[in-house]
Structures are given as C-alpha cells and as structure tokens.
Amino acid sequence: MADPANAVFSSWSIPIGPAVTILLSFIFYLRGWIRLQFRVPDRFPVWRLLSFVGGLATVFIAVASPLDAFAGLLLQVHMTQHLLLMMLAPPLILAGAPYLPILSGLPRAFTREVLGPFLVWHPLKRVGRILLHPVFCWIAFVASNVLWHLPFFYELALNSPSWHQVEHLCFLVTGLLFWWHLVLPWPSRPVWPRWAMIPYLVLADLQNTALAAFLTFYERILYPTYEHAPRLWRSNPLDDQAAAGTIMWVPGSIIFLVPAAIIAIRFLSPRSRVVVNEVQFVRVARNRERETTRFLRKIGLDPYPVNRPFDLFRIPVLGRILRAKPFRRGLQATMLMAAGAIVLDGLLGPQISPMNLAGVLPWTHWRGFTVIALLLVGNLFCMVCPFTLARDFARQWLPAKWVWPRPLRNKWLAALLVALYLWAYEAFSLWNSPWLTAWIILSYFLAAILIDGLFQGASFCKYVCPIGQFHFVQSLLSPFEVKVRKPDACRSCQTFDCIRGGPRQRGCELRLFQPKKKSNVDCTFCLDCVQACPHDNVGLIAVLPGKDLWSGEQRSSIGPFASRFDFAILVLVLVFGALTNAAGMIAPVSALFERAQLLFGLPRPVIVALFLLIGMLLVPGALVFATGFLSRRLGGVTVGLKSLISDFGVTLVPLGFGVWLAHLLFHLFTGSHTPIPVMQRVALDLHLPLFNQPDWTIASWAIPQLLDFEILFLDLGLLVSLYAGWKVANRYANENNRALFIFAPWSVLYVLFFLAAIWIVFQPMDMRGTMM
C-alpha cells in the first residue's frame, strides 16, 4: 500500500461498542418495523426504514471511516465528522420514528418486565417531558456545540479517546433532542405551534454562523494540537482552521435554513383539506401492505405479522440441515474419529501435553467450544456425542432389556461422579497426561456401551454421565430449547409418538414428555422427538435464558426443583466445583498445594482431596445450609429447609456458569492455535508430507481484553443469580418485605461467590495446553 491516497481511504476501523449498538438498534428496529408495518401501514412506510438505516449508517461512517482516523490531524475532517453526528444522523434517525419500532422489536419479556414499568413511571415521564421541551432541546444543542468547541474541551477530547467518545455521544444526543421538534417522530405531538420552529432554527443558525465565522476569520490557531500536528502534504493549520469554519458555516446553515424555509412556505400556503373516506383508506393500506410484503421478500425476509417465537428449524436451509438425521450422525461420526485420533495419540504419542492431541483438543478446545455452544444455542455437545453413536451401534448385539435400578434413578450417583472427576482432574493433573486422557475416553466408551447396552433407555446419559450432567445444568441458561411449537396440537394427540416412538423412529429415551417438558434439564438434543412427532410440532425454539431457574413448575422427568435435593446437590457440586477447579490453576493455590505437601508429607492426591473436601463440600455446604436456615428464619418460610435449599440452590447456576465460561474461554484463547503444531507433528510422525515442521511458539488469541470478557461473564452471572433468587423469594412470600428477608441471605452468598471468582481471575495462572 505505497500509495498514500489508498492508505487514506483504507483507514477504516470498526469500534466494537458503537458497531454493536448500531447493529442491535438496526435489528430491533427492523423487527419492530415489520410488526408495525402490518398494524399501522400508513405510519411506517418503507422510506421510514430507509431513513433510519441511513441515520445509523451516517453514525457508523462518522465513527469508523477515515474521518475518525484523520480527525486528530486535520480540523476540517474533524468538523465534517461532527457535522454528520449533529446535523445529518439525528434527523434521519428521527424520521424513522424509531421508538415504537424499537419498543416492538425488543424481546417481549424485556419490554414487559424491564422497560414496561418505566414507561408508565411518573417521575421518568416528567424527566422525559423536561428533556423534550423545545427550550431545553435548543439550549442543550447550542451549549453542546459551543462548549465542545472551546479550546479546553476540544483539547480534552483530542487527547483522550474516552472523552472523544463522550463528545461524540454528546453531539448525537443533543442533535436528536434538537431535531425532535422539527421531525416530530410519530406519535409525538408538537409542543409549540409549527411557526415557532422558524425562530428555533434561525436562532440556532445564528449561533452556528457566529462560531463558524470566528473559526474562519480568527488569525491564530485555536487548538494547539492542530498547530503541532504533522502537516500532511504541506497543509497549513490556519487554512485548515478556516476550511473547518467554512464547513461548519455553509453546509451547517443550509441544514438549518432549508427546513426553516419549508416550514415558512407551508405556513404561508393555504391549507389543503384532504378528505379520506374509508374506501380510500383501505385501498391505501392494502397498497402499502403489498409494497411492504414485496420489499421484505426482496431483502430475504419472511413477512408475517404474527408474534411467534423464533424457531431455528424454521430457518429455510439451515433448519432442514439441523434437523436431518444424517447431519447429526455425520457430526457424531466426525467426533468419533476425533476421539479415535485422540486416544491413539494419547497412548502412542509423546507424553508432553501441549505436543499431544490428547493434551490439547479435549481439555482446551472441546471444553471451550462446548461452553460457547451452551451460551449461544444449547446442549450441542450431547447432540454430537460420539459415545452414544458407539452405544447405538453396539445395541445391535447387546440386549438392553433391564430396567435401571430404582434407587439409582436420581442424580446422587452423577453428583458423586462429577465430584470424583473434579478431584481426579486436579489430583492426577489429567490435563497434563495424554495417556490418562486416552484411558478416560476409552472408559467412557466402555461405560456408555455397557450401561446403555444392558439397561433400557438412555440410563447412562440420564443418571451416570458427568459430562451430560454438566451440560444439563448449564443449559438451563441456554437461549434455545427443544419444545412444542403449538401446545394445542398436543392436546388432541392420542399417540404420544414423541415419548413412545413409532415403527420408524424411537421416542425420547430420557422419558421427557414434550408437552410437559419445561426446561433443557435431561435433554440431550438428540432430536428423536422431532423426528417422531407426526405433526411436526417440535422445534428448536428461542426461550428466555434462565427462565426455569425461578419458575418452580412441575417439569417432565425432573419435577419441580424444590422436590429434588439430589439435583440441587449436583448443581452445588458443579457451581462450587467451578470455583475450586479455576482456583487449582492459580499461582497462590498451586503454592499452597506445594507447601502443604512439604509440611504434612502427604501425596498430591490426598492434598487435593482435602482441598476439594474443604473448598467444594464443607465450606459451601456450611454456607448454603446457614444461608438457607437464615432465609427460612428471617422470612418465616414454612416449607422445609431441604426444599428451600433445593429451590435456591439452582439460582447459583448463572454464577457457576459465569466461572466456567471465564475459565474455559481463558484456556481456549490462550491455547487457541496449539492444535496446528500438534497436527503438524502427527503428520510428521506418520510420514505424511502435508505440513511443514511444527512451530511450537505459535501465537494465540490471548489478548488483554480477555480479562474484560471474563469479568463481564461474572457480572452477568451475578446479576442473573440475583434476579433468579429474587423471583424465587417472591414465590415464597407474597409481601415484598418478607421476600426481602428471604432473599437477603442468599444475595450475600451470591456476592461472596462473585468476589471469590473475581479474586481468582486476577491471579497469575498456568497456561495449560500451551508450551509456556
């Protein structure tokens, strides 16, 4: 890129914050616009959508284009950027009449639960009225324009990226306020008569002209930064300042005076009275609807006015692929081959974890990608599980006729196995032993084949598999659920194929009856029910993540949480296990292990067992029981302590998931590229001339901002846990005061957990799965 002109025009960068905000605004607006289009077609024609998109695009150009890159070097460029933010973007955005479409486009639960109460809250409406008063809007706009052009504030913005963003936000917000009364986005109504907008605009133009004239004719350089800035192509800072003033003056004045002239002409013209009768109105509305339908089809959207939840299976091509049986089998087969390669390399390859597939793929990548899948979709790991593929294959010869023993039909065994796994992981440094990893995978295959080969249904998945239990619990926070599309269709169903199965397709082996299934717990996303349902009434449907934490409903298979102490214990093991598992990799805990080994002369497995006994069972157990006891006493709850703990225990899942996310994504990002040299090594070992020599010092995605995301996950985990806890407390007490007493001890527990997690993420950590 030796040509400077090319370099200038390629100086684009996408700032994450504004880009995400613009994208979200667009998505919510479009969603709401489509809905409103069918309700009030005459209010939301296509040009409103285009105008809103144009406004957002203008903001994006202002903050992401070369205008932003060169704003610090040339005042005229900076002035153009400000002009876009103050004069062009706001009227375009407002012409899209954005607040009703955005309100309709936001998730309904968010609008109802979060925004709804504020919309009818008197103090906020009063603030809104003050903010939207023409005098306030005019003063805010003018003050913002003048203040930010004072050298002190202008220099502040130039020297600090954060203040620069505040300045831009200020321009955009005051611009929106100023243009509000001119555009009058529906359904707002004029506060002042229309003619009053003429002096409103002219006075603003006078201020703008005065400021612009000062900049244009001032004979000294106003802003020191531009005096010292490098002069590109011998540009003169004084000329640059004059050009900036001219930009502010001429286009600025045009933007003020043209609307003033239009208002004046309309005001002076005789009013035309258009009588619209009903027939005409219907015709216009019909034409608009047709026009919109055509437009939506053209841009690839399905025009429907009905509010129905988003269903992944309804996406044209992707949906069909996702639900096709061969697709799932193909993914399972791929995972099976990967498992085979890992086992072989683990047994036969070098016993240095970062150099072996068994040391890298299962511990760093597979775990990282499964938590991402849980966060974005749901329990995708169980969907592509290689163990169940082997099991299904082996069932051709194994009887699978016994019934799983009644005393074991609960989560106790699973909780014990999860605890054992967490102990073994730390005690024997499983992540550091390819050989042990290979044997664990082999044992897993054997267990899945034997248990499900001898017992009916998916007993292994439901009662034994620790990986499955991890996914069942964390998928309580997933945004998608396999559930019925129309409950009415199930009411008339007499065959119950989703659970019983049919001649061609088995039903749910985990005994989840679709119409009664209320959460992702125990669902392996196998999609057997989807294939079995003759009415095509099961979809992969968007749900409010975490809604099951507080609902307290009777659900198929698992029942209400309050009656499942075994499930609560499994949850608590996974939640506090997240903390101890993450603590195991930080320097202070590693040092503690070493010191304890030296002091007591005990082997590492015993030290780790003691650590987990204290950190994962005794201390959390005591804390949870004390919290439950206090909550019950303070709130005067009549239900038993076990039920209360079972109900509130589940509300800790978001915090635990936050820690798992922070921990596993840390490994994924720090060891992101490690499979590349490992595969190069494997290819060399097999004498395959596919790759070059392995580069063990390969880079990774370890970026400083990773810590920001880790803390963000913990923040969100705390907030969701607090909300879930509050909702459960409200279920136990109708009066808010009592709810507060029930909730208070649990909130202390959440905060303590959060602080412990924050302390852990700030500690130096081992780079597992890497060569460091």
Place this chain on the structure above:
Amino acid sequence: MINSMRMALSLRVRPTRLRARASGTSTAIGTLIFCVLSFFTETSWADGGAIQFQGDTGQFHVTVFTLPPILSAGLVDVTVLVQDRSNLSPLLDATVTLNLISQGSSDLKKEAWSPPCCALNKAEALTDIPAKLDHAENRLLYGALLQIPYSGAWQLNVNIQRNIQRENVRTLLKVNPPAPPPLTYWHLFILPPLGVVGFILNQNARRRKPPR
C-alpha cells in the same frame, strides 16, 4: 387484510395513550442506548495520541505519537508518521523498528500489572520491535503495541530504513507507575451495581400508581 386493518384501527384509537408514553419511552430507550454505549466504550488504540517527538532526520520528517498521552507501565501504543522531508508526503514503503531502553536501575521501579492471560506472554524483547502500517486505524502511521515492564525513564529509539537510507531518532519517555488493577478495571465492576439500582427503580416503578 381485514385483521391488519382492525389492528391498525385498534392502534389508531389509542394515540393519546401512546403519546403520553412517548416521552417516557424515548427517555427509557435513550437511557438504554446510552448505557449500552457507555458499557462498550473502550480505549481505542492506534489513534495517534500525544506527540512525543517531531523533527527531521536525513531525508525524513518524523513524528512519534504515544497513546495514552500520559504513560504508565504496561501497554503503550506507539505510532510513527514518516514523511518525505522535501514535500511532507507520507512515506509508506519504509521499514520502521522500535527499541525501548531503560534509563537507570530497575530496583525502585514499579512493575506493570498484566492481565493473567498475558502474564506469561510478556514480550521480553524490547528491541527491534517492528512497527507496521496495518496496526493503526490511520493507515499512514507505522505502529506497534509495547509492553513497558516498569515505571521510570525509558529511551525510545525509532529506526527507519528506506531503500539505502537508514535513520534513527530518539526520545525520552517518562513512564508513571501503573494504576492498581481494580482502578484500571473499575468500569467492568459497575455493571452489577448499575443492574441492582436499575432493578430497584424498576420495582419501585411497578409499585407506584400513576397519578390521576
């Protein structure tokens, strides 16, 4: 069609209620957008920043910027604009490398704090760090992200090579001690208190009856 007309009419009879809510709605949506924006506000690197050096050397006119303008031990973004001395047009075919040399003993200096993910990733080499054109948002600048290990005085050497011309400029950087991690990351801890305050307000708004 009839349905959509009915819906349209049903919405049509309630404009006053809609209008009454409009101010609250817009404030709430505005607040929401503001919160989202503020949360995502980030320090953008490679925007130029404070000028640490400007002058001529050989055939070049060189300007060195650093961001943040007031330097602390830790990550610092260094960008360099290389111009032709005769016509001040930017030169984009040079090779620019940076050397960072500590001035004085490191005994009393305060070490920078790195996020754990980068703690073992510290760049030990502070010499011959290549400054690249695609690093900065402004593609006329050569830039690199430097990890200054501890506070104190540091000499920054900028080596520029273009064809057979090889030049070097030096500037002294005063690097302050690093801010403690909780202070650096304060903006990430305000989300829970903000959420709690928002929730309390939400509950308060639910309980209050609108005035007659």
